[in-house]
Amino acid sequence: MITGTSLVALLHALATDHADRALNVIVSEPDLDEDLRRAMYVAVSDNLEPADQARAIGDALRDADSDPSLTNECYRLAFYASDAWAQLATNPLYAHFVANRAARVLDKWVHYFPVYTRHLERFRERVVNVLEIGVYRGGGLELLSSYLGPQANLVGLDIDEDAVRAVRGRFPVLLGDQADPDVLRKINNDYGPFDVIIDDGGHTMEQQIVTVETLFPLLNDDGVFIVEDTHTSYWSEFGGGLHVPGSFVEWTKPRVDDLHSRHHVGIDRRSIWATDVDGIHWYDSVVVLDKKRRFRPFNEISGTASYLGAARFSETLVIEMLATRDQALHERDALRQQVSELQRNEDDVAKVERLSTQWATQEELRLARAELSSARQLMAELGGQLSSREEELISTRNDLFGSWEQIRLIRRTSSWRLTKPLRAVRRLLSR
Ligand SMILES: C[S@@+](CC[C@H](N)C(=O)[O-])C[C@H]1O[C@@H](n2cnc3c(N)ncnc32)[C@H](O)[C@@H]1O
Structure with missing residues (x-):
């Protein structure tokens, strides 16, 4: 060697x-x-x-x-x-990292910086709660604080008292083991819920899995959960190995099936991994989980020609018909109310009769409008079949303004004929 x-x-x-x-x-x-x-x-x-x-x-x-x-x-x-370095020359985290030579010790894989900026950019200059698990000498907290801005509330968790001492009160750091769910829940209760959680702690399989399973459900909606140094999933000293069951990377793989839970059967669709994971990102040694309560996936169609000519024409008619119907119902109800009020006063018979006549006239009008609406609907359907838009427009205009021919047609309809005796009685009454 x-x-x-x-x-x-x-x-x-x-x-x-x-x-x-x-x-x-x-x-x-x-x-x-x-x-x-x-x-x-x-x-x-x-x-x-x-x-x-x-x-x-x-x-x-x-x-x-x-x-x-x-x-x-x-x-x-x-x-x-x-020239690979040039790709990072404008990365603010990398710039801080290389320029701040007297900062607290910070040991990073360089390709993590663009991953961080990609997923943390949206939290900059915002009120945001951030938890870093694994603080070491506080360099990571310093870096995150300078990148996210003064509104970010940062808190750390570490098992080592030296980490707490090194930070010297600049950020709150809780002493505890990330593999203990009670410790994780306590820090969430005291300082959370968090928008950003970064697991850069002990990197063993148990630690990473317990941490994500405990804290991801408690993360704020629209938050992000980042696990660093996931290459330990391939290192035996951390409990990993290629395709070794129980490694953190192996734990992430079924999450792909959870993400697609609405497209297959045989999975718990109500689990948080099926409902609240918006995206999963695997990078070399970093896994990022986006949290978002997702609406159910559905398919939509746009860009068809249905909004052109014929459809618009018939839609306009439908609106017109609905408005006519609503107006008729409104007038009928108003008159019915007046009639019933007056009927209660038996002395005012003459007025009752007059209004009854008016009501009868209105009733006729309503029936006529309903018939007209049916005729319009019929014409709209026929209009939709006409090949030329010009013909449709002429037909529509004729229809909309009404013609004696239409009225004649209406009068021939069965409902008009059926209500004929009623109209005759009302006419007699009104004399
Ligand atoms: C890689 S260092 C963290 C570096 C730091 N994030 C930074 O960017 O400077 C890992 C830290 O995790 C801590 N750690 C190890 N096991 C832990 C555990 N079970 N619970 C909490 N912290 C742990 C170590 O004490 C150490 O400070």
Whole structure:
């Protein structure tokens, strides 16, 4: 294996464009496995750009299962020697991280910064309750505070008293174990409910799963739950491993089925994972859950031609008919009320008769309007079948203004004929 000192010398040679010196380090390193030596030699000889050389050496070390810290150094050089750094140049969290050299210790995977800005941007300069689990020396709380702004209420949870001391009262930090649901509920009661929860604590499977299962249901609607360093799901010392049941990443996988619970059967559709998870985001080593009480999914159609010509025409007629009907009902009810009031006063017979006549006339009018409405509906349906809009408009106009022909038609209808005796009696009464 290559020593850390030799690797630094090798990377420095690459960074300063001295590939010959880098090759010297590779050939003269005494304890280097021969396959790895060959792979590293090829990486330096084949690649012209320092960033590509560093990345290829990092890959060779990774494939040889070397100390991850060695690979980390290679990938760091590949990042800074290429233009990859420019992608982060305008990221406010990264800017704070690199510029604030005297800040509290902060150890971050650099690719987390864009993940954080993507999901936390909407909480900036707002009153927002934030919980960070795993405080260490308070660097994360400092960073979040400067990014979110003065209205953010930040609180930490850590199992280590040194974390509480290091923060020196700048933020409240509760001492407790994140694997204990009572501790989590207490911090939620005392400082929550939270809008943002970041789990950067002990990173064991039990800790991560207990924490999300306890705190996600208590998170505010529209909140976000972020779990950091989920690569521990692949590390045996944290209880993980590829496809190992019970790892945090394995716990997240059925959440995809929960998210789609309205599109299949065989799942508890009322569980919070089916109703309140709006989105799940997997990144390298970070999982983000968006909380939102979702409305049931449904399909809608727009962009059809139904709003054109014929439909509008018939819709207008429907509105017209409804208005006519409502007016007729209103007039009828008003007259009925007056008639019944007057009928109670038996002395005013003459007035009763006069109003009864008026009521009868109105009743006739109402019946006529109802018939007219039916006729209009019929015409609207016929109008919809007419191919030319012009013909429809002429027909509509004729219809709307009424014609003697229509009245004649109405008078021929069965209901008109059936009510004929009634009208005759009323006419007699009104004389
Ligand atoms: C990676 S550090 C946190 C770094 C910090 N978030 C930052 O950005 O600077 C992990 C922290 O989690 C704490 N921790 C470990 N196990 C814990 C547990 N069971 N409950 C709460 N905190 C725990 C450790 O004491 C340590 O301070």
